[in-house]
Amino acid sequence: MQTSLNHYSQNNEIHKDIPGRKEIIGYGLGDFGYVLIWTLVASFLTYFYTDVAGIAAGAVGTLMLFVRLWDGVSDIGMGILVDRTNSKHGKARPYLIWMPIPLAITTVFLFTVPDVGMTGKITYAAITYSLFILLYTAVSIPFKTLLGMMTQEQHTRSMIGIVGAFFIQSSALLVNMITEPMASGIGGQLGWVMTGTLFGVLAVVTLYITFRTTKERVGFVPTAKQEEKVKLSSGVKALFKNKYWMIITLFCISYYTLLGFVGAELYFAKYILGNASYFSIISLVKAVPGILAIFFMAPIVKKIGKRNMVLIGILSIILSTFIKYLDPTSLNYFLIGSAFNGFGKGIFGAMLYALINDTVEYGEWKSKVRTGGLVNSAASFGMKVGTGLGTAIVGWLLAFGGYVGNLSQQSDTALQMILYLNIHIPFLIAIIMFLLMWLYKLDKIYPQIVEELQRRKNE
Known part of the structure; x- marks a missing residue:
């Protein structure tokens, strides 16, 4: 990786003043920080609501979908705000010092559900989860947009993504390994509150390091042609002329639906494999291949491109579902399948945000409107x-199967739903992901697009 980080050339405009090793690592630490909180919520909040707070699984599923739809609307608003922000710190970086502390505090509130009856619990969960999502958006959208502002150089973006993936995998591993043992060891809601507090503090510190070590280079200093702010209508119109943004957005929907099933693995460990503590082992086995892949990914990506690398990752996900299907009740088969699953997701973590930000250049080339914040949001x-x-599907299928939180023995239909959530449905989603990524052809034409954009700016 060290050799790859020093590949930079000074032969053309986009290679000037590109991020160095310290800055790339500083950005990666931000990945580590906000993923701590994201993984805690994505992996454990559904389980916490059903088996600790005692909220009905069907209600949890509906709540998750409703709040995430609200979250999607807030994303668009935040993207517009980032595009229109002009501070002494830039467009995206200021939010990395303004918003992490409120986000950390709200994370603790998520795991402090009062015993006020089912209606009261659902109301409290809806309010705190909605607030959490709003604040998470205020951190994640600027952070993702910052990647596109650090450099336009294609391989450097890949390298930032690869280094970031190392921190993402490490962060997710840390959360998935220690959360359940730590929360259970302390006991009750207090265990979850203390765990949320720990990860919240770490997120604040690492995101501040990102703020201090990074620099915005692309789209920060306006030219005479860029001084007028882009109107919302123009930005949205430009967005829907960007076919590669539409492909990558559909891919994101598919992939993150798959990620929404991560919490189902805890139910699988507890009720199919017979021990909830196996979830930590599964998380470790998933994380290690993804982390190892990072150390040889850079030269392969440089040779075959980000899109083809992602296709390899999807094939690994498909293979993982076949392996688990061979004997769904075997811990060994599930662990082997999880290793292939982790390898594929490690590739996605390294490539996805670089792919998204490459569509910013395509959109600017196509419509002459640059909307990095709107594209990312x-x-x-x-x-x-x-x-x-x-996450909604997890709750709905559990409820459909007659799942009752924290029972020692679930019904046969509930167990069947847990199997579907961990094997059958992920296979179908991976097929959709493969078809979408097959249509993504931007890697081949990206260098010519950047050259054309540089010529336009110099005219």
């Missing part, structure tokens, strides 16, 4: 809808 809308759909 609209793609993030797809992510939030996907995650909401995934």
Whole structure:
């Protein structure tokens, strides 16, 4: 990886003043920070609501979808706000010092559900989860937009994504390994509150480091042609002329629907494999291949491109479902399948945001309107809808199967739903992801697009 980080050339305009190693690592630490909170909520909140707070599974599923749809709307608003922000710190960076502390506080509120009856619990969960989502959006959209503002150089973006993926995988591993043992060890809601507090503090610190170490280079200093702010109608019109943004957004919906099923693995460990603590082992087995892949990914990406690398990751996800299907009740088969699953997701973590930000250049080339914040927020809308759909499906299918939180033995239909959520449905989603990524052809024409954009700016 060290050699790859030093590949930079000074032969043309886009190679000038590109991020160095320290800045790339500083951005990666931000990945580590906000993913701590995201993984805690994505992996454990559904379980916390059903088996600790005692909220009905069907109500939890509906709540998750409703709040994530609201989240998608807030994403668009945040993207517009980032595009229109002009502070001494830039467009995206200021939000990394303004918003992490409120986000950390709200994360703790999520795991402090009062015992005020079912209606009261659902109301409290809806309010706190909606507030959490709003604040998370205020951090994640600027953070993702910042990647596109750090550099236009294609391979450098890939490298930032690869280094970020290392921190993402490490962050997710940390959360999935220690959350359940730590929360259970302390006991009750207090265990979850203390766990949320720990991750919230770490997120605040790492995001501040990102703010201090990064620099906005692309689209920050306006030219005479760029001084007038882009109207919302023009930005939205330009967005829907961007076919690669539409493809990547649909891909985000599919992939994040798949990620929304992560919480179902805890139910699988507890009720199919017979021990909830297996979830930590599964998380470790998933994370290690993804982390290892990062160390040899850079030269392969440079040779075959981001899109083809992602196709390899999708094939790995498909293979993982076949392996788990061979013997769904075997821990060994599930762990082997999880290893292939983790390898594929490690690739996605390294490539996805670079793919999204490449569509910013395509959109500017196509419509002569640059809307980095709107592109990232609209793609993030797809992510939030996907995650909401995934977590909602978990709750709905559990309820359909007659699942009752914290029973020692679930019904046969409930167990069947848990199997579907971990094997059958992920297979179908992976097929959809493959078809979408097959249509993504931007890698081949991206260098010519950037050259044309540079000529326009110099005219």
